[in-house]
Amino acid sequence: MLKVLNHPLITHKLAQMRKVETGTKDFRQNLDEIAGLMAYEICRDLPTKPVTIQTPICECQTEELSKEIVLIPILRAGLGLVNGITDLIPTAKVGFIGLYRDEETLQPHEYFAKFPNTMPDAVNMVLDPMLATGGSAVAAIDMIKKRGAKTIKLVCLVGAPEGVKAVEEAHPDVDIYLAALDDHLNEKGYIVPGLGDAGDRIFGTR
Numbered sequence: 001m002l003k004v005l006n007h008p009l010i011t012h013k014l015a016q017m018r019k020v021e022t023g024t025k026d027f028r029q030n031l032d033e034i035a036g037l038m039a040y041e042i043c044r045d046l047p048t049k050p051v052t053i054q055t056p057i058c059e060c061q062t063e064e065l066s067k068e069i070v071l072i073p074i075l076r077a078g079l080g081l082v083n084g085i086t087d088l089i090p091t092a093k094v095g096f097i098g099l100y101r102d103e104e105t106l107q108p109h110e111y112f113a114k115f116p117n118t119m120p121d122a123v124n125m126v127l128d129p130m131l132a133t134g135g136s137a138v139a140a141i142d143m144i145k146k147r148g149a150k151t152i153k154l155v156c157l158v159g160a161p162e163g164v165k166a167v168e169e170a171h172p173d174v175d176i177y178l179a180a181l182d183d184h185l186n187e188k189g190y191i192v193p194g195l196g197d198a199g200d201r202i203f204g205t206r
């Protein structure tokens, strides 16, 4: 399932991030804010369980979240989505996948992995601002499925149709959430119109 979260606040903040003149501070801040807004929408269907609690007035039947949330940012750029989501879900556990995309072949290369052991029963959210060819997202989902993850949501800001297709074909059970579905990839594998290299813009490199 692909869901593009069309919301005026998300689109406005993404427009600030897309602008070439936006610097590191504003780029990071808008990413942080969009992450929270996207998480709010994505969490609408989180499972809950009935509980009986005691208020200061009386006993009452209500509901609590029934599954742990695990966030799995794809380094580096995925780190930019973590704080905005943990502000909303402070109990979330965080795993890490280090992947970089070879600039020539566009193939993903793994350099780090560290996961909480709760992935098999958790709702796992793979985080990366950019879904371009989809190679990195497909590899990241392969890695967490090997460790037992079953419920998986892929959370990206900007996606290309090529990347969406690649993930849908490799992992049809994974829900994909985007803030925007862009037009296409250019000859260097960058999303058009996109926002450039997310990692470099978040961390001020290059």
Ligand SMILES: O=P(O)(O)OC[C@H]1O[C@H](OP(=O)(O)OP(=O)(O)O)[C@H](O)[C@@H]1O
Binding pocket: 074, 075, 076, 077, 078, 099, 100, 101, 102, 106, 108, 128, 129, 130, 131, 132, 133, 134, 135, 136, 137, 163, 189, 197, 198, 199, 200
């Ligand atoms: O869909 P794909 O074609 O695989 O491209 C998307 C990947 O490329 C970027 O990472 P990059 O390799 O630039 O690493 P970085 O986050 O360290 O900058 C981006 O953050 C994704 O992980």
Ligand SMILES: O=c1cc[nH]c(=O)[nH]1
Binding pocket: 077, 130, 132, 189, 190, 191, 192, 194, 195, 196, 197, 198, 199
């Ligand atoms: O447009 C793109 C494609 C891959 N990675 C990025 O950071 N940006």
Ligand SMILES: [Mg+2]
Binding pocket: 077, 197, 198, 199, 200
């Ligand atoms: Mg990068």
